[in-house]
Amino acid sequence: MRKETVNLLYLLRLNNCDSPVKGWTVKNITVYTPFKYTKILKDLNELVSGGYVAKGYKSVRAETFYITDMGKAFVMKNAPG
Numbered sequence: 001m002r003k004e005t006v007n008l009l010y011l012l013r014l015n016n017c018d019s020p021v022k023g024w025t026v027k028n029i030t031v032y033t034p035f036k037y038t039k040i041l042k043d044l045n046e047l048v049s050g051g052y053v054a055k056g057y058k059s060v061r062a063e064t065f066y067i068t069d070m071g072k073a074f075v076m077k078n079a080p081g
Contacts (some may be wrong), residue, residue, distance in 0.1 A: 001050075004035065006078070007030070009052060012067040013075045023056025023064030049076045 016025050026040050033040065041053055044065050047053035052071035056064035067075070 002043075004033075004039075005047060007033070008040070008043055008047065009067060009071050009075050012053065012065065012073060017066045018072065019066055020054070020056035020064075023059075025059050025062040025064050027062065029065075044052035 008029065011017075012024065012031065015024065016022060025039055028041050029044075030037055035043075039066045044053055048055060048065070050067060052068060053065050054068050057080065058064065
């Protein structure tokens, strides 16, 4: 897993995006990262495939993403300090 991808997990965890209702859109995430929409979407889909992130309810027409229990466990295990 790349550092940028791990940072997305930390971002979702720190902002309590931990249920289908609380998920963030890619556009929300772009505010907090220097990466473009397509890069973030690619990384999120990679995390979905790995089970670390899941797709939540749609926000208007945009998909949302939230951290799963597996993703939370990974963050806790690899937290700095």
